[in-house]
Amino acid sequence: MGREIQQCLASITDEQRKVYDVVMDAVTNDSGVMFFLYGHGGTGKTFLWKTLSAAVRSNGEIVINVASSGIASLLLPDGRTAHSRFGLPINVHESSTCSISQQSPQAELLIRDDKPFGGKVVVLGDDFRQILPVVLKASRQDIVHATINSSALWNFCRVMKLTKNMRLQSYNDGEASIEIPDDMLIGDSEDPFRDLLEFVYPDLLSNMYDRDYFQRRAILAPTNECVESLNDHLMSLLPGEEKVYMSSDSMCRDEHTTEDNAEIYSTEFLNTIRCSGVLSHVLRIKVGAPVMLIRNIDQARGLCN
Template sequence: MCNISQSSPLSELIRCAKLIIWDEAPMVKRFCAKAIDRTFRDIMKCNRPFGGKCIVMRGDFRKILPVIPKGSRADVVNSTINSSYLWSHCKLFQLTKNMQLSSSSSTDNSKLKLFSDWLLDIGDGRIGLPHDGMEEIEVPDDFLIMDYHDPLQSIVEATYPDLLHHLADSEYLTNRAILTPTVEVVDQINDYMCSLLPGEPIEYFSSDSVSIADQGCASFQELYTTEFLNTIKCSGLPPHRLAVKVGVPIMLVRNIDQAAGLCNGTRLKITFLGKHFIKAIALNGTSIGQEVLIHRMDMNPSKSRLPFTMTRRQFPIILSFAMTINKSQGQSMTNVGLYLRRPIFTHGQLYVALSRVKSMDGIKILILDSDKNPTNREIF
């Protein structure tokens, strides 16, 4: 069940709603849909699916499905909403008109049509050769970066040309990002790009602790030292050492003010670095251009296999020159650099990364093989 009481304002809003739109529905686990269904039945006092409310679930099953740590393909498929008992009550509608094509000039239509069809072929698995249960495709040369000395430098220059001359341009930063599958590579790229900017970085260190309920063991301090807690990196948790400069783009990793559009995934640009707060302006979302004050807050890992509950007090931000492919889902940009130092590892990642741009001219791809040499083949 969801924690929504019968007398709460949210409960009243649900009772009054005529239509509820659920965005990116294929990303959630079927148990989430079950919890919503049971809660709505209780609020509406009606035993029909979702309490009789009309719900539009928007999404694309070609994209990334629910994340199951260490799960097999069967585990992922079994967790999706089309494996739920509610799926039989859904009516499927398919969008057939490409709005990107209809809004472009006639001279670009042929290129956009080819790019759109290629993306759909990748998403539907109609392209590539079998490779150990996966598919191997040959990426067209138009997208590839093949001639370089340093792979990191080349992907940065391809995605952020003349970076130092465009730091004051918020639109330039909003419409560009480097995508890669893993957090480790994202951190490496962000640190490299931050080092390119003038000035010394300001460092903010977190305060890490463990829940008092988990401190019953007499040798607790010896088992989980502060130094050990500082090394922990989890999804949705900022790093222990946060090194930033004025002008760098950042991304929120927690909801700060949902009503103002300051949610997890919102990108901002730092304008001032204080001792106890950071000032930034929003680059995307519903509050573009709005000035925001960000303070430290207590955060717990949203998904963690740790045998204890950890709390990290830190600014809820990460650098966003680069981001993981999963984190980019739902965003639209004009220029994307796709850095594949290792193959993608889950369904839909390649399709999501390639579909973040509005045209084929806006994407550059750098693929490295097992020997760290450039290649034009990728497994997905």
């Protein structure tokens, strides 16, 4: 934890450092302050939470990292969803209660006195501009009333802001800030497809086991066909035997599906469908090929988004 906090503090911005100092002062003095960190995407909210988490843990304190969704919880050390950590029901209404028994270890961890959040230092964070709460058939007034700053707890909250985009700063300062040579312009090369791959992934075979090599590079493609062509070509460059896996496509058997539809939409036809959100019928991979998962399969084994 000591090494991690030093690495984080070496990359922290002046704006984030001010927030860090204020929160850590509240933790050190056990003042039980409630903070709300407001900033749009890319300003480093998650990075700051990781930094605070490492700093508090290095002092032997307990940190509870809670996110609104399963995918967001994976970005935090030992992250858990709010429903899991606080025992919240999936469908929340006015008479909902948390399923935490009074004598349980979870209650001992969370509840200390009658102050908001048991008197613990709490750091909330979000971007008000991203999404409003969903209230069915509600008026503007009802939606505004459901927002977090209409909560009774908001009066106890100290709001802090982040405005500088960390991603743009790292782009300007890092090696990603490179100029594309004139011969890489579209239409100026005899084989732009090959040249593009060699430009983005130089010395691929020598760097294929370097995680940072792939994290710093990406090709944005307009269609799934382009993505498949790029993947197939790069896969052909990797050594080893190719393994081919095929999907198992079939029509859903329900009251809306007739036997005629099942015959019209045959398995062979379903295998040819190429559209957004539908996986390709054929998956070709090799041992050592980098794979990005888009869903959580087995989080304990690291097979997660």
